[in-house]
Amino acid sequence: MIKVSPKQFLYNVLSGVAIAIIAGLIPNAILGELFKVLAPKHEIFQMLLQVVQGIQFTVPLLVGALIAMRFQLTPLSTAVVASSAFVGSGVAQFKNGAVLLVGVGDLINTMLTAAIAVFFILVIGERFGSLTLIIMPTFVGVIASFIGLIILPYVQLITTGIGNLVNTFTDLQPILMSILIAMVFSFLIISPISTVATALAIGISGVAAGSASLGIVACEAALVAGTIKINRAGVPLTIFLGGVKMMIPNMVRHPIILLPILTTAILTGFVGGLLGIEGTKESAGFGIVGMVGPITSFRLMDGSPLLNLITVILVFLVIPFIIGFVINTLYMKVLKLYSRDIFKFLA
Template sequence: MKDFFSKLLTGMSLGIVVCLIPNALVGEILKLIIPHAGPLETFLTAVLNASVLVMSLLPVIMGVLIGIQFKLNPVQMCSIGLAAFIGSGVTTMDENGVITMAGIGTVINIGITAAIATLFVKFLDVKLKDWTLLLMPALTIFIPGLIGLAILPYVRDASLAIGEGIIYLTNLQPVFMGMLIAMVFSILILSPISTIGVATAIMISGVAAGAANLGVAASGVGMCIAAYKANNLGTAIAHLASAKIQMRNFFMKPRIAYPMIITAAILGALSGVLQIVGTPYSAGFGLAGFVGPLKYLDLVGWNFKSITIATVMFIALPVILNLIFIKVFEKKFKWIKSDDYLVSYEH
């Protein structure tokens, strides 16, 4: 069971990286550039739209990558991807039968549906024999896929319950609230739960959104630093776009996140003091595409003071604090080591 869970989380983590990093890298920056791009406006708009479009393919890609982790054949992999897509909540249909695809879906339900689909295709395996190509995709869509679709409202409600817990924190005084929210989001970004989904579902805003952003940034920067020794530079940098790359490692050994959670607590408390703010649509991104700091600057205005605060809070302090706490937990307490952060792409 532990091996199954590990492979499932690895596939989910890689899927999130593949589908979300393109937009995280260029999305917010392009929004600033496009109005002033002149002759390049059409091209840059196409780039932005493409990066948004691939985000909605997350369930399919995630399902296929989960199949790869289990060393399944191409038909089985694609069947899992299709089932995950059906159970994801990415699409909606209006009364006229018009299907709209938007967002990334409910990540937890994608994982649950993919897990059911994986067990299903492994159960069928060679039983279908010559009928495999014809029946396996259809059966996987109609059984695991529709099961995922049926449980989607309940899983979505569970995600909202988590959001309601976070909104409760916003009713507390800003410093304590900022610390708790930053810690919560620093953990959520390492879990199957979408920080973006939670933030937008509960419409978290103001200092609460700013604290959430700093929590996500704390995990991203910390995991980037910690993962550098065990991985290549590109993989380490990818953590800045999505710390979910470490989802599997975090679930296998939660203490690898201790330095980042402590860093998040400090940054979150400071967010209440310095009034670091954000919006529901920026709260789950952190440093990805510089969404967090850019949105803060957009809300408070671009001036020397705000730029300095943004630089210190989103870049300087996360780096300094994570370096300190990673060293403490690695050298003094010996609770973590470099190999704990190894991201494996083997299948």
């Protein structure tokens, strides 16, 4: 048996998922809305829309393959994990003799199925020699996929239940829940956990999804404000464009960096809840990356398009960054809780 610590096992699974999410969802997230608008103009944009949507359907396969790569498995083992993850995701549904691809499946179950397949492969190792060519796909692939399908309904109940609970609480207490959700996602974006995966897994929508998106923007705003004077221009620019996770080492070394982030998230979430900014589970984890959050929120708004556009610009691109600069100035210059050195990029 190949030995891997539980901590390393979990890290490999999560990091594989994070990379798969970027590769599989970013194209549609950034270009999908644009191609939807342009599709009626020319058939080439309709084809391009189908391309980015088609890439999105590969997420379960990518999750399995990239998790396997994190464990440095052989090509055959990687293929087995990928196929198991695809089946366990539930993305392929059999109806009336036809196979339908539905979204990206259940991401948590995809992770679990891939993890089960990897576990079996690590346990088996090289014990069966040349018979591995038969055992891996025939037994490991089938058994892991079967287990994935067995647990799929129960995992879906849990994930959809969490999403429904969050959405219900948001409907009952929109401002309070908007603040809490914004805080949670402002932390997740600077942690190893994928915000996109989390949003898709629990299926948040409406104001909850909008608040999640604003929480990510709040984190970016606080970090841009903090890094802009102590690093080269590329650091705050990269953060603004979505590279927040590059600051994870700073967060680990200087946990107080979460103070301006969470404070900015509280105030930004309050504004979002007050204005009823909405989103979808697909947009919730991106923030302003590719303008996914703002575009989705604008699309879901009623009323004057001009007024809606102004609102979106203010809520996503103006207010969070003003708050971020003010909060950092308050904490650094007035209260002197930390110095700007905590924002020095630890390359």
